[in-house]
Amino acid sequence: xxxxxxxxxxxxxxxxxxxxxxxxxxxxxxxxxxxNGAGKSTTMRMILGLDTPTSGTVKVNGRPYAGSVSPxxxxxxxxxxxxxxxxxxxxxxxxxxxxxxxLPRTRVDEVLxxxxxxxxxxxxxxxxxxxxAQRLGxxxxxxxxxxxxxxxxxxxxxxxxxxxxxxSFLQRLAAEGRTVLLSSHLMSEMEETADHIVVxxxxxxxxxxxxxxxxxxxxxxxxxxxxxxxxxxxxLLERAGATVTRGExxxxxxxxxxxxxxxxxxxxxxxxxELTPRRASLEAAFMELTENSVEYRASNGPAVAAVAAVAxxxxLTGTEIRS
Amino acid sequence: xxxxxxxxxxxxxRDARVDEVRFINTLxxxxxxxxxxxxxxxxxxxxxxxxxxxxxxxxFAVGETFDGWSEAxxxxxxxxxxxxxxxxxxxxxxxxxxxxxxSSEYSNGMIQLSMIxxxxxxxxxxxxxxxxxGVTLGFxxxxxxxxxxxxxxxxxxxxxxxxxxxxxxxxxxxxGLGAATPLFPIIGLALGVILRSTAGAITAxxxxxxxxxxxxxxxxxxxxxxxxxxxxxxxxxxxTISHVVQSTTDSPLMVGIALxxxxxxxxxxxxxxxxxxxxx
Numbered sequence: 001x002x003x004x005x006x007x008x009x010x011x012x013x014x015x016x017x018x019x020x021x022x023x024x025x026x027x028x029x030x031x032x033x034x035x036n037g038a039g040k041s042t043t044m045r046m047i048l049g050l051d052t053p054t055s056g057t058v059k060v061n062g063r064p065y066a067g068s069v070s071p072x073x074x075x076x077x078x079x080x081x082x083x084x085x086x087x088x089x090x091x092x093x094x095x096x097x098x099x100x101x102x103l104p105r106t107r108v109d110e111v112l113x114x115x116x117x118x119x120x121x122x123x124x125x126x127x128x129x130x131x132x133a134q135r136l137g138x139x140x141x142x143x144x145x146x147x148x149x150x151x152x153x154x155x156x157x158x159x160x161x162x163x164x165x166x167x168s169f170l171q172r173l174a175a176e177g178r179t180v181l182l183s184s185h186l187m188s189e190m191e192e193t194a195d196h197i198v199v200x201x202x203x204x205x206x207x208x209x210x211x212x213x214x215x216x217x218x219x220x221x222x223x224x225x226x227x228x229x230x231x232x233x234x235x236l237l238e239r240a241g242a243t244v245t246r247g248e249x250x251x252x253x254x255x256x257x258x259x260x261x262x263x264x265x266x267x268x269x270x271x272x273x274e275l276t277p278r279r280a281s282l283e284a285a286f287m288e289l290t291e292n293s294v295e296y297r298a299s300n301g302p303a304v305a306a307v308a309a310v311a312x313x314x315x316l317t318g319t320e321i322r323s
Numbered sequence: 324x325x326x327x328x329x330x331x332x333x334x335x336x337r338d339a340r341v342d343e344v345r346f347i348n349t350l351x352x353x354x355x356x357x358x359x360x361x362x363x364x365x366x367x368x369x370x371x372x373x374x375x376x377x378x379x380x381x382x383f384a385v386g387e388t389f390d391g392w393s394e395a396x397x398x399x400x401x402x403x404x405x406x407x408x409x410x411x412x413x414x415x416x417x418x419x420x421x422x423x424x425x426s427s428e429y430s431n432g433m434i435q436l437s438m439i440x441x442x443x444x445x446x447x448x449x450x451x452x453x454x455x456x457g458v459t460l461g462f463x464x465x466x467x468x469x470x471x472x473x474x475x476x477x478x479x480x481x482x483x484x485x486x487x488x489x490x491x492x493x494x495x496x497x498x499g500l501g502a503a504t505p506l507f508p509i510i511g512l513a514l515g516v517i518l519r520s521t522a523g524a525i526t527a528x529x530x531x532x533x534x535x536x537x538x539x540x541x542x543x544x545x546x547x548x549x550x551x552x553x554x555x556x557x558x559x560x561x562x563t564i565s566h567v568v569q570s571t572t573d574s575p576l577m578v579g580i581a582l583x584x585x586x587x588x589x590x591x592x593x594x595x596x597x598x599x600x601x602x603x
Contacts, residue, residue: 049442050435051602066442069343077439083432085360092359100352100440102341140436144340 001026001179002047002148007056009042009203016042018203019056024181026147029174031194031211032183039203040183041079044150047181048077060148072101072144078137078151086126090117090136093125094143101144111139130157134166148179155189167193215279223258225265226250226274233270240264250274346450349441353450357424357458366423367458370416371466377409378470379477386481403486403493404568406474407500413466414507415529417459421508422524424455426515438603445595448516452591455512456505463504471497492567499563506559506583507532513590516598532556539572547571558582 002024009017017039024030034040045051047058049066058064060075068074084093094108112118115135120128125136134154141149151170155163170193174180184190190197190211197214199207207214215221226249227233234244234251242256253261258277265272341348357363385405389397428434441447471493475485486493511528518524535551542551548571551557557572561579574582 045602048439050438052600068442070341071344071442072440073340075439079435079439080432083435085356085427085431085433087361088356088359092355096352096355096359097436097440099355100344100349100437102344102348104340107340 001061002181003057003059003062004043004047005057005059007043007046007058008054009039009046009051010054016203017046017053020200020203020205021056022198022205022208024179024198025196026179027174027177028195029170029180029182029193031190031197032181032200033187033190033197034183034185034200034206036185038185038200040185040200041152042203043200044077044079044152044181044183047150048075048079070102070144072097072103072146074144074146075148075150076141076144076146077149078134078141078154080152081130081133081137081154081156084125084133084136087124089122090125090128090139091121093136094139097140098143103143107143107145111142114142115139131159131162134158134162138166138169147177149173149181151180151182153183153185155184155186163189212279221254221277221279223253223256223261224250224274224276224278225253225261225272227265227270227272229270232268233265236264236268236270237261344441346446349446349450350453352440353447353454357454362423363420366416366420367462370413370420371462371469374409374413374416374466375469375473377412378406378474379409381408382406382474382477383481386478386483389481389483400484401567402475402478402484403471403490403496404564405478406471406486407467407496407564408474409470410467410500413463413470413504414532417462417504418507418511418528418532419525420459420462421455421505421511422515422521422528424451424508424512424515426519426521426524429515429519430521435603444598444603448591448595448598451512452509455508459505459508460502464498464501467497467501467504496564496567503559503563506555506587509587510555510590513594516594517590535572544571553582555583555586558586 004023005021007017007020008015020039020043032040032043042051046053047060047065049064060068065071065075091108091112094111095105098105098108109118112121115138117132117135117139120132125133128136134157138151138154141151154166154170158166167189170180170182174195182190182194194211196210197207198205225233230246230251234246237244237251237253237256240256240260242261243254245252258275262272262275382405389400392400425434428437437447438444471488475487479485488494488497507528510531511524514524514527515521518527531554533556535554535556539547539551552561552572552574554572557570558574558579560568560570560572561574562576562583565573565576565579573579
C-alpha cells in the first residue's frame with residue numbers, strides 16, 4: 001500500500017504537487033492519470049525518496065521508503081527506461097542493481113526470462129530499442145520481487161504488441177496481490193488496464209475513484225432499448241422516473257438500470273428486442289468532468305487552482321483526441 | 324519475446340537474498356559497475372602505457388642532450404625525479420577515472436537507479452570513494468614503479484647516474500608518489516557529485532591540480548609560501564617528493580599530511596551533504 005498525505009512540492013514559486021492525498025491499494029492496478037507536467041513523475045519520485053517533499057508525507061508499507069532495511073524488496077520502479085550506461089550489457093546492468101539490493105545472481109536470470117530478454121542479455125543496453133529498454137526497466141523493477149510496483153509511462157514508444165504485453169503483465173502483477181501504480185497521460189491506456197484511477201492536474205487531485213464509479217457517475221452512461229412498442233415503453237419508463245430520449249432506432253434511457261427497465265417492460269408485456277447497458281468511456285467521463293468541474297473539484301483549495309486543473313484536464317482530453 | 328505464464332514474476336530464489344542490505348552490498352554493486360565497463364580497462368591501461376612511454380621518451384631525451392647541459396645543471400642532476408616525467412599523464416588519467424566513476428551516472432540518468440537501490444545515499448558515495456581509492460592506488464603504484472624502472476634503465480643506457488629501489492630516498496619517492504595518486508581522483512569524484520557534470524568536474528579537478536603549477540612562479544613569494552602551499556597539489560608534494568625535489572610551496576611533513584586530510588574531508592564532506600540534501 002502507498003499512502004500519500006498532503007504532499008506538496010514547490011520549485012521556487014512553481015508548485016509541482018499541491019496538497020495531494022491519495023492511497024494506492026494492493027491487488028489492483030491503479031492508474032495515475034494527468035497531462036504531461038501535472039506532477040505524476042514528481043509524485044512518484046517523492047514516493048521513492050528521490051525528491052524531498054516541501055511538505056506532507058509518503059509512506060510505502062507504512063513507512064518512508066528511505067527507511068527500509070531492504071528497499072528493493074519493498075518497492076520496484078520503472079521511471080526512466082533509458083537510465084542505463086549504454087556500454088554495459090543488460091545482464092551486467094541488472095547485476096549491479098541486484099547486488100545493491102543483496103539479491104542473488106540467479107534472480108537476474110529470472111527477471112530476464114520474465115520480460116523475455118534472456119537471448120539479448122549479453123548485448124549492450126545502448127543497442128536496445130525503446131521497447132527492449134522498457135522491458136529492461138520492468139526487469140529492474142521486478143528484481144527484488146517487491147509487493148509494490150511503480151511504472152511511469154511504461155507504454156511510451158511501444159508498438160501495439162508491446163502495449164498489449166505490458167497491459168496483461170501489469171494486470172497479472174496486481175492479480176498476485178501486489179500494489180501497482182501506473183502513470184500515463186493517455187486515458188485509453190487506463191481504461192484497458194486500470195481498476196482504479198487517481199487523476200491529477202497541476203499537482204492537485206481531480207478524481208480518485210474506481211473506473212466503474214468514474215464512468216457510471218457520468219450521464220453519458222445509459223441503457224439502449226429497442227422494442228416494437230417504443231412509445232408505450234417510453235411513457236412507462238418516464239412515469240417510473242427515468243429520462244428517455246428517442247434515437248438510434250430505439251430509446252436512450254438514463255437514470256435507470258437495465259434490470260429495472262426489463263422488469264417494468266415484462267410486467268406490461270412489452271416485447272424487448274434489445275436491452276443494452278452502455279457505460280460511458282473513460283474519455284467521455286473525463287470530458288464531462290471538465291464540464292461539471294464543481295462536482296469533482298478538489299474541495300480544499302482556491303477555486304482558481306481548481307479551474308486551472310480542469311483546464312489541464314481539458315487539455316489532456318484534447319491530447320487524447322488528437323492522437 | 325514471450326512470457327511463460329508458469330515462470331511468472333515471483334522469485335524462485337528467495338532463500339538466497341539478504342534480509343537487510345548493508346554497506347558491503349553497496350560496495351559489491353559499485354565494484355560490478357566498475358568491472359563491467361570496458362572503458363575502465365581502456366582508460367587505466369592506456370594511462371599505464373602512456374605514462375611509462377612518456378617517461379621512456381623523456382629520459383631518452385635527457386640522455387641525448389645531457390652533454391649540452393651547464394655544469395651546474397649536471398651537478399644537480401636527479402635521476403629519481405626524471406624518471407617521473409610521465410606521472411602527469413598518470414594523474415590526469417586517474418583523475419578522469421575518479422570523475423567518471425560518478426559523473427557518467429548523472430549524464431545517463433543511472434544515478435536515479437543507484438539512489439532507488441540504495442536510498443542511504445552516503446553508502447553509494449563512500450563505496451565509490453573506497454573503490455576509486457583502491458583502484459587508483461594500485462594503478463598509481465604500478466605506473467610509478469614501471470616509470471621508475473624504465474626511466475632508470477634508459478638513463479643507465481645513456482651512461483648517466485641512476486638510482487635503485489634499494490635507495491631509501493628512491494623507495495620513498497616511488498611509494499609516496501604511487502600512494503598519492505588517489506588524492507586527485509577522490510577530489511574528482513567529489514567534484515563529480517557536487518557539479519553533476521563530467522566536463523565541469525574534470526575541468527575543476529584538473530584546474531585545482533595544475534593551475535597553481537602554471538601560475539606559481541608568476542606570483543609573489545609570500546603568496547607561494549602562504550596560499551599556494553596550502554593547495555592539495557602542493558600539500559601532497561610536501562608529503563611525497565619534497566625530500567628529493569624542493570619547491571617554494573613545500574610544507575613540513577605533518578602540515579602536509581594534515582592539509583591532504585583536510586582537503587579530502589572537505590571535498591568528500593561537501594559531496595556527501597549535497598548528495599543527501601539535493602533531489603536526485
